Amino acid sequence: MNQQHWTLLLIRGDREDLKQISLPARRIRLLAAGASVLALVLLATAVLVGLQARDAVAHQLLERQNRVLAAELEMMRDRVDGLQGELQALVEKDSEIRLVAGLDPIDAEVQRVGIGGPGSPDLRSHPLYEMDEEAAAGAFALTYDIHALERRARLLRESLSEAGTELRTHRAMLEATPSILPTRGAITSGFSNSRMHPIHNEARPHTGIDISAPTGTPIRAAAHGRVTFAGRRAGYGLTVILDHGFGYSTLYAHASELKVRVGQQVSRGDVIASVGRSGIATSPHLHYEVHVGGRPVNPRNYILTDVVP
Numbered sequence: 001m002n003q004q005h006w007t008l009l010l011i012r013g014d015r016e017d018l019k020q021i022s023l024p025a026r027r028i029r030l031l032a033a034g035a036s037v038l039a040l041v042l043l044a045t046a047v048l049v050g051l052q053a054r055d056a057v058a059h060q061l062l063e064r065q066n067r068v069l070a071a072e073l074e075m076m077r078d079r080v081d082g083l084q085g086e087l088q089a090l091v092e093k094d095s096e097i098r099l100v101a102g103l104d105p106i107d108a109e110v111q112r113v114g115i116g117g118p119g120s121p122d123l124r125s126h127p128l129y130e131m132d133e134e135a136a137a138g139a140f141a142l143t144y145d146i147h148a149l150e151r152r153a154r155l156l157r158e159s160l161s162e163a164g165t166e167l168r169t170h171r172a173m174l175e176a177t178p179s180i181l182p183t184r185g186a187i188t189s190g191f192s193n194s195r196m197h198p199i200h201n202e203a204r205p206h207t208g209i210d211i212s213a214p215t216g217t218p219i220r221a222a223a224h225g226r227v228t229f230a231g232r233r234a235g236y237g238l239t240v241i242l243d244h245g246f247g248y249s250t251l252y253a254h255a256s257e258l259k260v261r262v263g264q265q266v267s268r269g270d271v272i273a274s275v276g277r278s279g280i281a282t283s284p285h286l287h288y289e290v291h292v293g294g295r296p297v298n299p300r301n302y303i304l305t306d307v308v309p
Helices: 025-100 131-178
Strands: 005-012 017-024 186-189 192-196 203-206 209-212 217-221 225-233 237-245 248-258 271-275 285-291 296-297
Touching: 025 131, 131 237, 225 248, 237 271
Parallel strands: none
Antiparallel strands: 005 017, 186 209, 192 203, 209 285, 217 271, 225 237, 237 248, 248 271, 248 285, 285 296
16 A cells, blocks of 8 residues: 655755755654643643743842841840830839829739730630741730830820829819918917907807908918909908818908909919908908818818918
8 A cells, every 4th residue: 555755845045956855744743742742841841841831039038038028036035025025114103103193003913904814815716837837936025015016005005194184183172172271460360169259249150260461461262263252351351262172261351452263263372352340340451261062160270380472
């Protein structure tokens, strides 16, 4: 049976040198198939080499990124350690401030504000755990410490706010507490439950003290407060009454002139009237009363060293 052949003519020059190559078609097909397989192998090899080169570059890039991240993590760890030291110093200062404000220091266990215990995050739940246990442990510890710092900072802020409120209250109370002699002069009559009245000539309670001073001598507010009365009062003459808050009020009587009006806010040391002898009085003087919770008390207990500002 005759086979089909492919003939290849090779001609050089002017056809004097002619070569002829004749190959069976089957062999041609086999050669073509082999060439195709070889081309595929070469292509696959090139692709594989290219992928390996790409993986090598990616691996180097990943290693570089890991080194950079590790350095950043270490820097953050140093900063967190520094913040922990600064926060501890603030906690100690907070304890001092709370003592000044009359509050107990926060208990050491409360300072931990629930760190650890049931329900706390677990290292194995960290996203990095399955890929890099060591990196996951470092990141987990840093995150844990940051959360602890945040909780302690919130507790410290609340504690300082509470202490600030107490200090402001104490300051307001101190400002509202009568503490000075309202005018310059000599105390001629003291507080008494029964005193012989100089005009009525009978024993009566004397619910304040009398301070002898020349007419016109300034009368000053004994503490911060608000004017609730400024006018004439039976027996007392020209009178000023101040409400200081916190249950304190003061009364200034027998004035020759009033310097304030009802509703006016005054500070300790402000001039509110002048000494006189209005009302029932035998000579110029200031009748001064201190009331606590609506009841008169001895003003001497609310005068610091008998001085005026």
